[in-house]
Amino acid sequence: LASLSQRYGRPPTLDVVHSLLTPIWVPQLRQRWRFRAHRSQLPPGPKTIRTGVRKPWLWFQELTKEYGDGDVVYIQMGPTPTIILGSAQAAWDLLEKRGAIYSSRPRFIMGGELLSGGMRGLMAPSSAFWRRWRKALHNGFMQRQSESYRPIQNLESRVLMHDLLTNPKEFRTHLERYAASVIVTVTYGRRVEDARTDAVVRANAESMSRLTSVNNPGKFAIERYPALKYVPSIFAPWKAEVLRQRQKDINMYLGLVNEVKDKMKREVAVDCFTTYLIDKQENHGLDDLELAYAAGSPFGAGVETSAGSLASFLLACVKFGQGFIPKAQAELDKVVGSDRLPTFEDMVSLPYVTAIVSETLRWRPITVLGGTPRASIADDTYRGMFILKGSIVIAPLWSIHLNENDFPDPHRLLPECFLEERQYPGLFGHSAFGWGRRVCPGLHLGHPSVTLNIARILWGFNVSLAKNERGENIEVDMLVNLFAFSDGFNSSPLPFECLITARSSKHVQVIEQEFQDALRHLKNYAADSED
Numbered sequence: 375l376a377s378l379s380q381r382y383g384r385p386p387t388l389d390v391v392h393s394l395l396t397p398i399w400v401p402q403l404r405q406r407w408r409f410r411a412h413r414s415q416l417p418p419g420p421k422t423i424r425t426g427v428r429k430p431w432l433w434f435q436e437l438t439k440e441y442g443d444g445d446v447v448y449i450q451m452g453p454t455p456t457i458i459l460g461s462a463q464a465a466w467d468l469l470e471k472r473g474a475i476y477s478s479r480p481r482f483i484m485g486g487e488l489l490s491g492g493m494r495g496l497m498a499p500s501s502a503f504w505r506r507w508r509k510a511l512h513n514g515f516m517q518r519q520s521e522s523y524r525p526i527q528n529l530e531s532r533v534l535m536h537d538l539l540t541n542p543k544e545f546r547t548h549l550e551r552y553a554a555s556v557i558v559t560v561t562y563g564r565r566v567e568d569a570r571t572d573a574v575v576r577a578n579a580e581s582m583s584r585l586t587s588v589n590n591p592g593k594f595a596i597e598r599y600p601a602l603k604y605v606p607s608i609f610a611p612w613k614a615e616v617l618r619q620r621q622k623d624i625n626m627y628l629g630l631v632n633e634v635k636d637k638m639k640r641e642v643a644v645d646c647f648t649t650y651l652i653d654k655q656e657n658h659g660l661d662d663l664e665l666a667y668a669a670g671s672p673f674g675a676g677v678e679t680s681a682g683s684l685a686s687f688l689l690a691c692v693k694f695g696q697g698f699i700p701k702a703q704a705e706l707d708k709v710v711g712s713d714r715l716p717t718f719e720d721m722v723s724l725p726y727v728t729a730i731v732s733e734t735l736r737w738r739p740i741t742v743l744g745g746t747p748r749a750s751i752a753d754d755t756y757r758g759m760f761i762l763k764g765s766i767v768i769a770p771l772w773s774i775h776l777n778e779n780d781f782p783d784p785h786r787l788l789p790e791c792f793l794e795e796r797q798y799p800g801l802f803g804h805s806a807f808g809w810g811r812r813v814c815p816g817l818h819l820g821h822p823s824v825t826l827n828i829a830r831i832l833w834g835f836n837v838s839l840a841k842n843e844r845g846e847n848i849e850v851d852m853l854v855n856l857f858a859f860s861d862g863f864n865s866s867p868l869p870f871e872c873l874i875t876a877r878s879s880k881h882v883q884v885i886e887q888e889f890q891d892a893l894r895h896l897k898n899y900a901a902d903s904e905d
């Protein structure tokens with residue numbers, strides 16, 4: 375039991391016994407008692423809560439403005455205390471500096487435990503399993519390793535520029551294809567030519583929608599009464615159904631890894647994250663299923679975030695482009711000229727373009743809630759406020775990145791603020807990739823993707839308001855667009871129109887040439903090239 379528990383965390387049998395023997399109200403009573411003892415020290419917060427909020431980050435922002443000087447707010451949602459952090463400083467102090475306390479996760483009984491069997495590291499609490507998963511992700515995507523994926527990003531980005539040139543109206547589809555193809559190539563060693571029909575993309579998208587359909591706070595009684603988890607499936611059709619869904623995920627993830635194993639045997643596999651995991655399986659101590667889920671992690675976390683950030687950039691161009699596009703193009707013309715596309719190596723000489731990237735990630739963060747909620751594993755006191763052990767801790771980037779103390783005109787896209795000396799608690803002057811032990815492990819893949827494509831779009835295209843049949847501008851209203859972002863865990867721009875046109879015939883020629891060259895190299899990664 376001791377070695378099992380070391381490998382897998384608390385043994386499930388003890389979990390069952392604990393859940394069945396401990397009446398549901400005992401931990402709640404304990405927490406209630408500690409809550410009463412420290413009542414006067416709790417962070418400020420509202421007496422009543424809202425339910426059924428579709429965009430909770432907008433409500434959290436109201437709360438952090440109204441209470442606690444925009445810093446720390448306490449709300450009681452259901453039985454669990456919830457802490458909302460509304461400033462970069464509070465998020466840095468707790469999630470980064472006190473990471474030992476604030477890096478676990480609350481229980482996701484339907485999504486994390488029943489549907490995923492505890493295999494999704496993103497939803498796993500701090501445990502031996504999570505550390506092994508995290509190390510594998512870290513090694514696969516740390517800076518040096520991610521630099522080896524840059525040729526793929528470069529080639530796919532040339533395809534993206536060509537797609538924007540030849541079919542600009544479908545820009546969203548092109549961004550999604552780009553992001554999916556980079557992730558699938560880096561993960562499984564084969565590219566995506568059409569994201570709408572590609573088998574790997576479709577299988578992963580189905581798996582993601584299975585997850586989002588059960589990850590719905592308040593929808594399932596089991597989240598409030600965890601002992602229901604142990605009701606035999608024969609008496610609980612909902613449980614039988616979720617276990618059937620789990621089997622589909624298992625088949626998909628194992629199937630994808632088995633394909634790579636098969637190619638490795640035939641010596642036709644391209645080096646990728648999965649070949650790395652297979653080679654180092656023993657070192658990471660992952661069993662076959664853990665390995666298969668770990669290989670699937672980048673898809674869920676990396677596609678929407680990268681494509682959504684680029685869509686936000688195009689929206690920003692339509693709204694504020696006149697203020698920043700000419701300056702960026704002047705810089706690009708000086709540093710790059712018009713005979714070639716910008717490259718990763720150019721970025722150090724492009725401070726204004728780099729500032730646009732940072733400001734885009736700040737202006738409309740896709741991970742509006744700051745990633746998956748954390749759970750605190752010990753009682754803590756922060757600036758005299760008491761934070762109960764077991765609290766859910768949310769650091770919504772919507773509140774943090776639009777906090778007027780750090781960004782005085784937060785709804786405008788102003789790259790200049792990333793060119794000046796500025797105090798900010800974090801490494802990049804923004805918090806778009808999170809904090810501490812849970813910081814985005816795909817940062818060195820995602821950030822260069824966004825940067826290279828923003829630079830190339832600015833280099834090759836003018837982006838402005840679309841026109842209707844009468845030649846009139848189709849306005850993008852600021853008020854509408856403040857909210858014209860999707861609901862859900864992440865939030866990206868809802869469909870909008872924009873006009874993307876090449877800057878000159880010379881730029882067209884370069885994009886065409888670089889695209890043809892890219893196609894030649896990309897043949898090595900074609901989905902059916904292994905034979």
Ligand code: HEM
Pocket residue numbers: 495496497508511515671672673675676677679680683740741744745746805806807808809810811812813814815816817819820821824
């Ligand atoms: C522009 C692109 C991206 C943005 C803005 C972004 C942002 C984030 C944020 C804010 C978090 C939560 C961090 C926290 O809780 O403190 C996160 C977590 C995560 N990201 Fe990214 N991400 C991006 C791209 C990627 C890519 C390309 C990958 C692929 C490897 C990836 C993999 C992950 C994973 C696996 C986690 C969960 C980490 C954990 O729970 O320990 N992300 N990301």
